[in-house]
Amino acid sequence: MKFQGSEEYVATDDLTIAVNAAVALERPLLVKGEPGTGKTELAHQVATALSLPMIEWNIKSTTRAQQGLYEYDAVSRLRDSQLGDERVHDVRNYIRKGKLWEAFEAEGKVVLLIDEIDKADIEFPNDLLQELDKMEFFVYETGETVRAKQRPIVIITSNNEKELPDAFLRRCFFHYIRFPDETTLRKIVEVHHPGIKDALLTTALTQFYELRDQPGLKKKPSTSEVLDWLKLLLAEDLTAEDLKRDGANALPPLHGALLKNEQDVHLFERLAFMARGQR
Structure with a gap:
């Protein structure tokens, strides 16, 4: 057994x-x-x-x-x-x-x-x-x-x-x-969203890990939350190009699937404000 x-x-x-x-x-x-x-x-x-x-x-x-x-x-x-x-x-x-x-x-x-x-x-x-x-x-x-x-x-x-x-x-x-590394997380995503385009997945996971590793985050997004986020991205038919951000926008699209409290949202809004001030 x-x-x-x-x-x-x-x-x-x-x-x-x-x-x-x-x-x-x-x-x-x-x-x-x-x-x-x-x-x-x-x-x-x-x-x-x-x-x-x-x-x-x-x-x-x-x-x-x-x-x-x-x-x-x-x-x-x-x-x-x-x-x-x-x-x-x-x-x-x-x-x-x-x-x-x-x-x-x-x-x-x-x-x-x-x-x-x-x-x-x-x-x-x-x-x-x-x-x-x-x-x-x-x-x-x-x-x-x-x-x-x-x-x-x-x-x-x-x-x-x-x-x-x-x-x-x-x-x-x-x-x-332990929280899965990118290789393991890719395998998990493939189980739940088979056939997802590699460019979209690579861009999405890069943004996800950047968000998750942000100092000062009160609640780090989990595996289940990144799966929900990817499901929304696929439902909205977004591409890797749609996920690209400039310094003025620190939050990814549909970030409500990843960030679950106002403190963390405000943190990224402040980062975006500071980025605009440095331009």
Whole structure:
């Protein structure tokens, strides 16, 4: 069971090594990187490439670790008892299984994605240590222990918004997805926009990297954003000639796909103003 990337996902050698190492070690793969660098998509592609079902747990700021195991609805049980409902005699009727439980009870191996773990409370990763390590948990309401029938491939993503606890990191295989160089980005673009003219792509990527490398930028545009920008350029039938800029215009056409806050737009407007003043 080896992951080699796919036709829809350009995986670098170090990323494929990381995925296969985590699978071999039976450890969760913790993937960090800038937003938009394909961390979430990696889990989907691993599942597709290995022909495995995928279970996705999207983490929010209000998510608790217990929700990944199960939730007991005591309020509904109390209401049903007042109404004389026969369901109250079986507590299992009021237990809602979480994503980890789904993954543990699956008959075959699955890919379990825990997406954006750094959005949750700082204690969230620690609260899952034992369950991810031992692949089992105890259900207090029924007195049963739920054990994984087959150890799932666990992929955990983080945008690095919070530091994760050392005890949690020790149990993971770690990989940081670096922003792709131009050669890799060209391969990614070819997957999403096959047949794009080389002159347009070369000019667009040159401008993109110049914009991305501008000092003082608050939010650097990501891989997904350059793909959106290229899609717009193609939709508008723009050419490499249309992308040429003079010093008085520091912003590329349709820059709203790349720059997502007014501070960065103002930065380039100031650069254009200064360039005009020097002419």
